[in-house]
Amino acid sequence: MAGARAVMRVFGDAQSGNCYKVQLLLRQLGRPFEWVPVDVLKQETRKAEFLALNPAGQVPLVLWDDGRSLPESNAILLHLAEGTPLLPSDAWARAQVYRWLFWEQYQHEPTVAVARFIVHYLKNPPEQAERLAGLQLRAQRALRLMDEHLARQPFMAGGAYSVADIALYAYTHVAPQGGLPLDDYPALRAWLARVAAQPGHSRMGE
Incomplete structure (x- = not known):
């Protein structure tokens, strides 16, 4: 049907915060998707069939039925949130979202996620x-x-x-699992509670 949205498959590990971000956003947007489990600890991202989809050997990966694919969790968030209230149209407000998405990948995820x-x-x-x-x-x-901000x-x-909140919520709400x-x-x-109160919320692994 003309104008129909392409169906998407999301390849991910249910215990990965980066994969959870994408799952949470899709649920909150009410977008249908097929979840394709990939076990990182079993090195399933290093298998030839997965590397053919994403040579970087990482999840999440979104694959549309028209052949397009997109890796990198925050790039996926930005693409899926385009045209929704979760990504501001105002240039300055949008820059604030970018700011925290970049900070999350450079300062937050490499410490909180790895400790976990x-x-x-x-x-x-x-x-x-x-270490x-x-x-x-x-x-x-x-x-x-984050607390001061x-x-x-x-x-x-x-x-x-x-989507800045979604990106940072992912590993923050399970930070105690990393001794934090x-x-x-x-x-x-208080912010964690506000995020958890958003429609369509679910915790990681649910």
């Missing part, structure tokens, strides 16, 4: 202790920055919920 991986999935092996301590210290700085406004990019308790961040915890 070491503690929750690798079960905190002794040989990772020094973990450094990651947790940097992660605490990132969480503190959210003490001044309700959502990451200003007064409205956006959130007790000392009241504004951040």
Whole structure:
């Protein structure tokens, strides 16, 4: 049918925050999709059939039935949110969303997510202790920055919920699994509750 939206398949690991971002956005937008499970710990992203879809060997990956594919979680968020209230049309407001999406991938995800991986999935092996301590210290700085920012406004990019919140919520709401308790961040915890109250919300793995 002319003008019909292409059906999409989302390749992802249910325990990955980067994959969860995409799943959460699609649910909140009410967009139909097929979830294709890919187990990163079993190295399924390194198999030839997956590398043929994404040579970078990473999830998430969105594949449309017209042959187009898109990797990189935040690029996917921006594309899917285009034309919706979750991505502002105003240039300045949009720049604030970009700001936090870039910061999430450069400062937040490499510390909070990796600490979670070491503690929750690798079960905190002794040989990772020094690395973990450094990651947790940097992660605490990132969480503190978020807390201070959210003490001044309700959502990451200003007064409205956006894909910036989705991107940062993903690994923040499971940060305690990386040995990062959130007790000392009241504004951040209040923000987590606001995000969880959004229509279509679900926690990671649900």
